Amino acid sequence: MRGKMRILTVDDEQDILDILSDCLESTGHEVVQALNGEQAMEQLRQNGPFDLILTDLSMPVMCGRQLIEKARAAGIKTEIVVVSTGDVPADERQRLNIKMVINKPFRLDELSEHLSGLVTCNNTPQRD
Numbered sequence: 011m012r013g014k015m016r017i018l019t020v021d022d023e024q025d026i027l028d029i030l031s032d033c034l035e036s037t038g039h040e041v042v043q044a045l046n047g048e049q050a051m052e053q054l055r056q057n058g059p060f061d062l063i064l065t066d067l068s069m070p071v072m073c074g075r076q077l078i079e080k081a082r083a084a085g086i087k088t089e090i091v092v093v094s095t096g097d098v099p100a101d102e103r104q105r106l107n108i109k110m111v112i113n114k115p116f117r118l119d120e121l122s123e124h125l126s127g128l129v130t131c132n133n134t135p136q137r138d
Contacts, residue, residue, distance in 0.1 A: 014039055017042070018064070018088075019031060021093070022069040029118070030093070048071045065090065068095070078090055078106045090108050093112045093114060093116070094112075
């Protein structure tokens with residue numbers, strides 16, 4: 011994909027957000043964090059556009075599925091990658107135009123490999 015990207019990361023676990031930010035910022039990408047779908051929609055409205063959205067599915071306030079549905083309904087065509095413990099059926103991936111699903115738990119080298127077509131992460135220290 012492009013060089014430096016603006017990436018919105020959405021997860022209710024601050025540790026996961028920090029890991030994603032460290033990985034993505036290590037290669038010069040700008041990362042904005044949100045702790046739930048509601049905060050993410052606010053970021054999309056106030057600070058968009060973003061080049062990529064990385065989101066969990068299971069979150070309080072507004073889950074990832076609701077976030078994706080609202081973003082798509084608002085005409086936001088940003089590529090979305092789901093990072094979650096849950097499975098996303100193929101028909102739902104297609105309906106919501108989800109680029110890919112990365113399963114938790116993940117290692118940073120696995121995350122980098124999965125996202126290699128979208129972004130590249132430097133070899134940052136592993137966090138378990």
